[in-house]
Amino acid sequence: GTLPVAILVPGHFNDHAIGRIDKAFQRVRIERADPALVTAEMRKSVRGIASFGGIDAAMIDALPSLEIIANFGVGYDSVDAYHAAKRGVMVTNTPDVLTEEVADTTIGLLINTVREMYAAEKWLRDGDWVKKGNYCLSRLTLRGRSVGIFGMGRIGLAVAHRLEAFGLSIAYHNRRKVEGLSYEYHATLKGLAEAVDTLICVAPGGAATEKAINAEILSALGPNGVFVNIGRGSTVDEAALAAALKSGAIAAAGLDVFADEPNVPKALLDAPNTSLLPHVGSASDHTRRAMADLCVDNLISWFGERRPLTPVPETIDVKPRA
């Protein structure tokens, strides 16, 4: 019979995805997606990659038999999809299946940031409730806030729907106005930041959004401002954010993502007005399993039906090789 298709899996990967890859393909392990680690055998045999991202142009060029990169995650800023398209390599991601989970996490992070849930629980657990009495009143509230959403895609919309139920006003900034959406649209991020006091970043990473959240945007948000980031850390100038939190240019920040994960700047750790999570937006067993299934189903569909399930826009025109 024919040999199973070889799929390269760099580094640590989702267990459920690995189990399914092992059933349908020949899994080829590599410590990390580094061209220096690619063997002659891999050059010849590897036709697919399943990964958490981190596939650059050099890695794509190091694998001449490569046909598809199945990215585990909706964000694929760490995959060079333009270069993949140029080389005729398909890139897929995992949209939709994580939308509601990430929106849930966003709301949790927002409330935690404003109402100090972590600090209040720590007060209880440390015995301070008994020893010292009630936890202090939270300085901030969600009541009366007007929220700006930066990035009105699937997740941005799911966040907006939740916030509507909270009785908060909603506006947004996006590359383009979204047709049929009644929330107030701002053509610039600065305009949005000036109009609201709560800014939620759900925008994709990459060059177009690199350090878009800077000192100017944060001061436009203002002293009652709350900034929440569930998108990508690269979108934020973290030094400017730390400075804004320290000076009182904004009031508080809730962050699930960082520019250099898993490293978190000390200035953000030390600030009393930050709520920090270790990139857990989609990280439930339930949702990561659904993402794993979609990641592997893209590989199965590509090598079986010769079509991807969820191609990224950059590679939509890539055709399977004969």
Ligand code: 8YV
């Ligand atoms: C990642 C994410 O998939 O989907 C995304 O864009 O950021 C996450 O869900 C996860 O961090 C695995 O790398």
